[in-house]
Amino acid sequence: MSGTSAALEPPVGATKPVRHPDAPAPGELLGPHYGECFGCGGDQPHGLHLAARAGEGVSITAEFTVRPEHQGAPGLAHGGVLATALDETLGSLNWLLRTIAVTGRLETDFVRPVPVGTTLQLAAEVTAVAGRKIYSRATGRIGGPDGPVVVRAEALFIEVEVDHFIDHGRKEEIQAAMNDPDQIRRVRAFEVNP
Numbered sequence: 001m002s003g004t005s006a007a008l009e010p011p012v013g014a015t016k017p018v019r020h021p022d023a024p025a026p027g028e029l030l031g032p033h034y035g036e037c038f039g040c041g042g043d044q045p046h047g048l049h050l051a052a053r054a055g056e057g058v059s060i061t062a063e064f065t066v067r068p069e070h071q072g073a074p075g076l077a078h079g080g081v082l083a084t085a086l087d088e089t090l091g092s093l094n095w096l097l098r099t100i101a102v103t104g105r106l107e108t109d110f111v112r113p114v115p116v117g118t119t120l121q122l123a124a125e126v127t128a129v130a131g132r133k134i135y136s137r138a139t140g141r142i143g144g145p146d147g148p149v150v151v152r153a154e155a156l157f158i159e160v161e162v163d164h165f166i167d168h169g170r171k172e173e174i175q176a177a178m179n180d181p182d183q184i185r186r187v188r189a190f191e192v193n194p
């Protein structure tokens with residue numbers, strides 16, 4: 001049972017999302033947006049190591065395999081970890097809009113338990129845009145891309161300036177990111193947004 005709250009209903013006048021002309025091609029693996037990210041970073045030993053791929057339009061697919069360090073109940077994925085996988089997949093939609101945005105609201109339905117060892121097949125799309133507000137939804141399935149839905153989410157992301165991270169992040173990590181040429185390159189890709 002999904003219960004979308006009023007905050008996740010696009011307002012009258014919301015528009016369809018527009019894929020940025022420089023968005024990664026459908027099928028292209030996006031790679032981590034930040035090596036230390038708990039969702040996608042390769043430098044986080046206990047992270048999700050979620051791998052996202054550009055889809056058609058403003059959509060994304062992603063995979064995440066539940067490991068023992070992601071347990072809540074014995075042998076089952078922690079719900080917060082599953083919400084993280086959904087959040088990360090939804091956040092990856094930013095690559096296709098070339099917009100920097102953070103999660104304002106994330107509503108999650110946990111439909112079935114997800115065992116350790118399972119690969120979650122995620123799919124997400126932006127449904128509408130209204131000013132700084134980006135409306136999106138995602139599903140996670142097991143047993144393949146056409147398997148049963150085990151989690152789903154609807155979200156509202158809010159567009160921010162890059163200063164959001166500089167102003168609020170801890171200085172050590174901000175400085176390290178600024179000294180990393182790969183990180184600078186990833187951020188610059190978003191600064192060409194028309």
Ligand SMILES: CCCCCCCCCC(=O)SCCNC(=O)CCNC(=O)[C@H](O)C(C)(C)COP(=O)(O)OP(=O)(O)OC[C@H]1O[C@@H](n2cnc3c(N)ncnc32)[C@H](O)[C@@H]1OP(=O)(O)O
Pocket residue numbers: 007033039087088089090091092093094095101102103104105131132133156158160
């Ligand atoms: C390619 C990159 C891939 C990245 C993947 C990352 C995946 C992970 C994504 C995340 O997890 S991001 C981290 C978790 N999120 C945060 O830390 C965000 C914390 N919250 C904030 O910093 C601020 O609340 C926020 C920037 C979201 C909004 O503050 P602002 O002062 O900029 O905006 P404001 O409060 O004026 O809200 C702007 C509009 O959004 C609406 N809004 C904001 N938060 C809302 C909310 N929670 N629910 C509903 N509506 C919300 C707000 O009502 C308003 O609507 P109107 O324009 O119609 O008046």
